[in-house]
Amino acid sequence: MSLRKVLVGGCAIGASLLSGHTFASDRTPTTRLVTAIEACRPIADVATRVGCYDKAVDAMSAATRKGDLIVLDREKVVERRRAQFGLPAQVDAGLGDAGEVQELSTTIRRSSYDQRTNRWTLWLADNTVWTTLEMLRFPPRDNAPLVLRKGVMGAFKGDFGRQVVQVKRLQ
Incomplete structure:
Protein backbone atom coordinates (compact mmCIF):
# COMPACT_ATOMS: atom_id res chain seq x y z
CA MET A 1 0.00 0.00 0.00
CA SER A 2 1.45 3.36 -1.01
CA LEU A 3 1.95 6.29 1.35
CA ARG A 4 -0.35 8.39 -0.84
CA LYS A 5 -3.28 5.96 -0.39
CA VAL A 6 -2.74 5.92 3.37
CA LEU A 7 -2.67 9.72 3.57
CA VAL A 8 -5.75 10.17 1.39
CA GLY A 9 -7.67 7.48 3.32
CA GLY A 10 -6.62 8.93 6.66
CA CYS A 11 -7.67 12.44 5.62
CA ALA A 12 -11.06 11.18 4.43
CA ILE A 13 -11.71 9.29 7.68
CA GLY A 14 -10.56 12.26 9.76
CA ALA A 15 -12.78 14.67 7.83
CA SER A 16 -15.83 12.44 8.18
CA LEU A 17 -15.27 12.01 11.91
CA LEU A 18 -14.70 15.73 12.40
CA SER A 19 -17.79 16.72 10.41
CA GLY A 20 -19.95 14.24 12.33
CA HIS A 21 -18.72 15.64 15.62
CA THR A 22 -19.43 19.20 14.49
CA PHE A 23 -23.02 18.48 13.47
CA ALA A 24 -23.76 16.68 16.71
CA SER A 25 -22.32 19.45 18.88
CA ASP A 26 -24.18 22.15 16.88
CA ARG A 27 -27.55 20.62 17.74
CA THR A 28 -26.95 19.74 21.40
CA PRO A 29 -27.61 23.15 23.10
CA GLY A 67 -24.69 33.59 21.54
CA ASP A 68 -25.14 29.84 22.08
CA LEU A 69 -28.70 30.03 20.74
CA ILE A 70 -29.85 32.07 17.76
CA VAL A 71 -33.57 32.58 17.24
CA LEU A 72 -34.61 33.29 13.66
CA ASP A 73 -37.86 34.44 12.16
CA ARG A 74 -38.64 32.46 8.96
CA GLU A 75 -39.97 35.63 7.26
CA LYS A 76 -36.69 37.45 7.97
CA VAL A 77 -34.68 34.48 6.65
CA VAL A 78 -36.69 34.43 3.41
CA GLU A 79 -36.41 38.21 3.08
CA ARG A 80 -32.63 38.05 3.55
CA ARG A 81 -32.24 35.20 1.07
CA ARG A 82 -34.33 37.07 -1.51
CA ALA A 83 -32.07 40.11 -1.08
CA GLN A 84 -28.96 37.92 -1.54
CA PHE A 85 -30.40 36.00 -4.51
CA GLY A 86 -27.74 35.84 -7.23
CA LEU A 87 -24.81 36.76 -4.99
CA PRO A 88 -22.12 34.20 -4.16
CA ALA A 89 -23.58 31.60 -1.80
CA GLN A 90 -23.64 32.47 1.88
CA VAL A 91 -23.71 29.60 4.35
CA ASP A 92 -26.43 29.96 6.96
CA ALA A 93 -25.42 27.50 9.66
CA GLY A 94 -28.28 25.41 10.93
CA LEU A 95 -30.91 26.84 8.58
CA GLY A 96 -30.92 24.02 6.06
CA ASP A 97 -33.35 24.75 3.25
CA ALA A 98 -35.58 27.03 5.34
CA GLY A 99 -36.71 29.80 3.05
CA GLU A 100 -34.57 28.63 0.12
CA VAL A 101 -35.24 30.92 -2.86
CA GLN A 102 -35.27 29.16 -6.25
CA GLU A 103 -36.69 31.99 -8.35
CA LEU A 104 -37.42 35.67 -8.10
CA SER A 105 -40.01 37.63 -10.09
CA THR A 106 -39.24 41.30 -10.64
CA THR A 107 -39.46 44.10 -13.21
CA ILE A 108 -36.80 45.70 -15.40
CA ARG A 109 -36.60 49.40 -14.46
CA ARG A 110 -34.07 50.23 -17.19
CA SER A 111 -31.42 48.57 -19.30
CA SER A 112 -28.37 49.53 -21.35
CA TYR A 113 -26.43 47.72 -24.04
CA ASP A 114 -22.61 47.51 -24.16
CA GLN A 115 -21.50 47.02 -27.78
CA ARG A 116 -17.97 46.01 -26.75
CA THR A 117 -19.15 42.99 -24.76
CA ASN A 118 -22.52 42.37 -26.45
CA ARG A 119 -24.14 42.32 -23.00
CA TRP A 120 -27.11 44.05 -21.49
CA THR A 121 -26.98 45.59 -18.02
CA LEU A 122 -30.32 45.44 -16.23
CA TRP A 123 -31.41 47.64 -13.32
CA LEU A 124 -34.32 45.89 -11.62
CA ALA A 125 -37.21 47.05 -9.44
CA ASP A 126 -35.72 45.31 -6.39
CA ASN A 127 -32.63 47.58 -6.65
CA THR A 128 -30.34 44.86 -7.95
CA VAL A 129 -28.18 45.06 -11.08
CA TRP A 130 -27.70 42.08 -13.40
CA THR A 131 -25.94 41.50 -16.71
CA THR A 132 -26.68 39.06 -19.50
CA LEU A 133 -23.98 36.49 -20.29
CA GLU A 134 -25.52 35.48 -23.61
CA MET A 135 -26.81 37.39 -26.62
CA LEU A 136 -30.44 38.46 -26.51
CA ARG A 137 -32.44 38.13 -29.74
CA PHE A 138 -34.80 40.88 -28.56
CA PRO A 139 -33.77 43.89 -26.44
CA PRO A 140 -35.26 43.96 -22.93
CA ARG A 141 -38.10 46.43 -22.47
CA ASP A 142 -38.31 48.85 -19.55
CA ASN A 143 -41.06 47.92 -17.05
CA ALA A 144 -41.20 44.39 -18.49
CA PRO A 145 -41.43 41.41 -16.12
CA LEU A 146 -38.34 39.28 -15.55
CA VAL A 147 -38.14 35.94 -13.75
CA LEU A 148 -34.71 34.99 -12.39
CA ARG A 149 -34.15 31.30 -11.66
CA LYS A 150 -31.39 29.35 -9.99
CA GLY A 151 -29.62 27.13 -12.47
CA VAL A 152 -27.03 24.42 -12.01
CA MET A 153 -23.56 24.93 -10.52
CA GLY A 154 -24.26 28.47 -9.31
CA ALA A 155 -25.60 29.76 -12.63
CA PHE A 156 -28.74 31.88 -12.99
CA LYS A 157 -31.20 32.16 -15.85
CA GLY A 158 -33.22 35.21 -16.77
CA ASP A 159 -36.62 34.53 -18.34
CA PHE A 160 -37.60 37.57 -20.42
CA GLY A 161 -40.84 35.96 -21.60
CA ARG A 162 -39.79 35.36 -25.20
CA GLN A 163 -36.29 34.16 -24.39
CA VAL A 164 -34.25 32.68 -21.54
CA VAL A 165 -30.54 33.46 -21.18
CA GLN A 166 -27.86 33.07 -18.55
CA VAL A 167 -27.45 36.12 -16.30
CA LYS A 168 -25.14 37.22 -13.50
CA ARG A 169 -25.79 39.58 -10.59
CA LEU A 170 -23.46 42.58 -10.41
CA GLN A 171 -24.89 44.32 -7.30
Whole structure:
Protein backbone atom coordinates (compact mmCIF):
# COMPACT_ATOMS: atom_id res chain seq x y z
CA MET A 1 0.00 0.00 0.00
CA SER A 2 1.45 3.36 -1.01
CA LEU A 3 1.95 6.29 1.35
CA ARG A 4 -0.35 8.39 -0.84
CA LYS A 5 -3.28 5.96 -0.39
CA VAL A 6 -2.74 5.92 3.37
CA LEU A 7 -2.67 9.72 3.57
CA VAL A 8 -5.75 10.17 1.39
CA GLY A 9 -7.67 7.48 3.32
CA GLY A 10 -6.62 8.93 6.66
CA CYS A 11 -7.67 12.44 5.62
CA ALA A 12 -11.06 11.18 4.43
CA ILE A 13 -11.71 9.29 7.68
CA GLY A 14 -10.56 12.26 9.76
CA ALA A 15 -12.78 14.67 7.83
CA SER A 16 -15.83 12.44 8.18
CA LEU A 17 -15.27 12.01 11.91
CA LEU A 18 -14.70 15.73 12.40
CA SER A 19 -17.79 16.72 10.41
CA GLY A 20 -19.95 14.24 12.33
CA HIS A 21 -18.72 15.64 15.62
CA THR A 22 -19.43 19.20 14.49
CA PHE A 23 -23.02 18.48 13.47
CA ALA A 24 -23.76 16.68 16.71
CA SER A 25 -22.32 19.45 18.88
CA ASP A 26 -24.18 22.15 16.88
CA ARG A 27 -27.55 20.62 17.74
CA THR A 28 -26.95 19.74 21.40
CA PRO A 29 -27.61 23.15 23.10
CA THR A 30 -30.79 23.80 21.13
CA THR A 31 -32.16 20.32 21.70
CA ARG A 32 -31.41 20.51 25.42
CA LEU A 33 -33.14 23.89 25.77
CA VAL A 34 -36.22 22.86 23.79
CA THR A 35 -36.46 19.57 25.69
CA ALA A 36 -36.39 21.51 28.99
CA ILE A 37 -39.39 23.58 27.88
CA GLU A 38 -41.29 20.55 26.58
CA ALA A 39 -40.67 18.74 29.89
CA CYS A 40 -42.73 21.39 31.72
CA ARG A 41 -45.95 20.76 29.78
CA PRO A 42 -47.07 17.51 31.50
CA ILE A 43 -46.63 18.91 35.04
CA ALA A 44 -50.10 18.97 36.62
CA ASP A 45 -49.51 21.48 39.43
CA VAL A 46 -49.83 25.01 37.97
CA ALA A 47 -47.29 26.65 40.30
CA THR A 48 -44.71 23.92 39.66
CA ARG A 49 -45.33 24.09 35.88
CA VAL A 50 -44.91 27.89 35.86
CA GLY A 51 -41.69 27.55 37.87
CA CYS A 52 -40.45 24.96 35.38
CA TYR A 53 -41.26 27.25 32.44
CA ASP A 54 -39.56 30.21 34.16
CA LYS A 55 -36.40 28.16 34.71
CA ALA A 56 -36.41 26.90 31.09
CA VAL A 57 -37.02 30.38 29.66
CA ASP A 58 -34.25 31.84 31.85
CA ALA A 59 -31.85 29.20 30.47
CA MET A 60 -32.96 30.00 26.91
CA SER A 61 -32.53 33.75 27.47
CA ALA A 62 -29.06 33.22 28.92
CA ALA A 63 -28.07 31.05 25.94
CA THR A 64 -29.35 33.73 23.55
CA ARG A 65 -27.37 36.47 25.32
CA LYS A 66 -24.20 34.31 25.22
CA GLY A 67 -24.69 33.59 21.54
CA ASP A 68 -25.14 29.84 22.08
CA LEU A 69 -28.70 30.03 20.74
CA ILE A 70 -29.85 32.07 17.76
CA VAL A 71 -33.57 32.58 17.24
CA LEU A 72 -34.61 33.29 13.66
CA ASP A 73 -37.86 34.44 12.16
CA ARG A 74 -38.64 32.46 8.96
CA GLU A 75 -39.97 35.63 7.26
CA LYS A 76 -36.69 37.45 7.97
CA VAL A 77 -34.68 34.48 6.65
CA VAL A 78 -36.69 34.43 3.41
CA GLU A 79 -36.41 38.21 3.08
CA ARG A 80 -32.63 38.05 3.55
CA ARG A 81 -32.24 35.20 1.07
CA ARG A 82 -34.33 37.07 -1.51
CA ALA A 83 -32.07 40.11 -1.08
CA GLN A 84 -28.96 37.92 -1.54
CA PHE A 85 -30.40 36.00 -4.51
CA GLY A 86 -27.74 35.84 -7.23
CA LEU A 87 -24.81 36.76 -4.99
CA PRO A 88 -22.12 34.20 -4.16
CA ALA A 89 -23.58 31.60 -1.80
CA GLN A 90 -23.64 32.47 1.88
CA VAL A 91 -23.71 29.60 4.35
CA ASP A 92 -26.43 29.96 6.96
CA ALA A 93 -25.42 27.50 9.66
CA GLY A 94 -28.28 25.41 10.93
CA LEU A 95 -30.91 26.84 8.58
CA GLY A 96 -30.92 24.02 6.06
CA ASP A 97 -33.35 24.75 3.25
CA ALA A 98 -35.58 27.03 5.34
CA GLY A 99 -36.71 29.80 3.05
CA GLU A 100 -34.57 28.63 0.12
CA VAL A 101 -35.24 30.92 -2.86
CA GLN A 102 -35.27 29.16 -6.25
CA GLU A 103 -36.69 31.99 -8.35
CA LEU A 104 -37.42 35.67 -8.10
CA SER A 105 -40.01 37.63 -10.09
CA THR A 106 -39.24 41.30 -10.64
CA THR A 107 -39.46 44.10 -13.21
CA ILE A 108 -36.80 45.70 -15.40
CA ARG A 109 -36.60 49.40 -14.46
CA ARG A 110 -34.07 50.23 -17.19
CA SER A 111 -31.42 48.57 -19.30
CA SER A 112 -28.37 49.53 -21.35
CA TYR A 113 -26.43 47.72 -24.04
CA ASP A 114 -22.61 47.51 -24.16
CA GLN A 115 -21.50 47.02 -27.78
CA ARG A 116 -17.97 46.01 -26.75
CA THR A 117 -19.15 42.99 -24.76
CA ASN A 118 -22.52 42.37 -26.45
CA ARG A 119 -24.14 42.32 -23.00
CA TRP A 120 -27.11 44.05 -21.49
CA THR A 121 -26.98 45.59 -18.02
CA LEU A 122 -30.32 45.44 -16.23
CA TRP A 123 -31.41 47.64 -13.32
CA LEU A 124 -34.32 45.89 -11.62
CA ALA A 125 -37.21 47.05 -9.44
CA ASP A 126 -35.72 45.31 -6.39
CA ASN A 127 -32.63 47.58 -6.65
CA THR A 128 -30.34 44.86 -7.95
CA VAL A 129 -28.18 45.06 -11.08
CA TRP A 130 -27.70 42.08 -13.40
CA THR A 131 -25.94 41.50 -16.71
CA THR A 132 -26.68 39.06 -19.50
CA LEU A 133 -23.98 36.49 -20.29
CA GLU A 134 -25.52 35.48 -23.61
CA MET A 135 -26.81 37.39 -26.62
CA LEU A 136 -30.44 38.46 -26.51
CA ARG A 137 -32.44 38.13 -29.74
CA PHE A 138 -34.80 40.88 -28.56
CA PRO A 139 -33.77 43.89 -26.44
CA PRO A 140 -35.26 43.96 -22.93
CA ARG A 141 -38.10 46.43 -22.47
CA ASP A 142 -38.31 48.85 -19.55
CA ASN A 143 -41.06 47.92 -17.05
CA ALA A 144 -41.20 44.39 -18.49
CA PRO A 145 -41.43 41.41 -16.12
CA LEU A 146 -38.34 39.28 -15.55
CA VAL A 147 -38.14 35.94 -13.75
CA LEU A 148 -34.71 34.99 -12.39
CA ARG A 149 -34.15 31.30 -11.66
CA LYS A 150 -31.39 29.35 -9.99
CA GLY A 151 -29.62 27.13 -12.47
CA VAL A 152 -27.03 24.42 -12.01
CA MET A 153 -23.56 24.93 -10.52
CA GLY A 154 -24.26 28.47 -9.31
CA ALA A 155 -25.60 29.76 -12.63
CA PHE A 156 -28.74 31.88 -12.99
CA LYS A 157 -31.20 32.16 -15.85
CA GLY A 158 -33.22 35.21 -16.77
CA ASP A 159 -36.62 34.53 -18.34
CA PHE A 160 -37.60 37.57 -20.42
CA GLY A 161 -40.84 35.96 -21.60
CA ARG A 162 -39.79 35.36 -25.20
CA GLN A 163 -36.29 34.16 -24.39
CA VAL A 164 -34.25 32.68 -21.54
CA VAL A 165 -30.54 33.46 -21.18
CA GLN A 166 -27.86 33.07 -18.55
CA VAL A 167 -27.45 36.12 -16.30
CA LYS A 168 -25.14 37.22 -13.50
CA ARG A 169 -25.79 39.58 -10.59
CA LEU A 170 -23.46 42.58 -10.41
CA GLN A 171 -24.89 44.32 -7.30
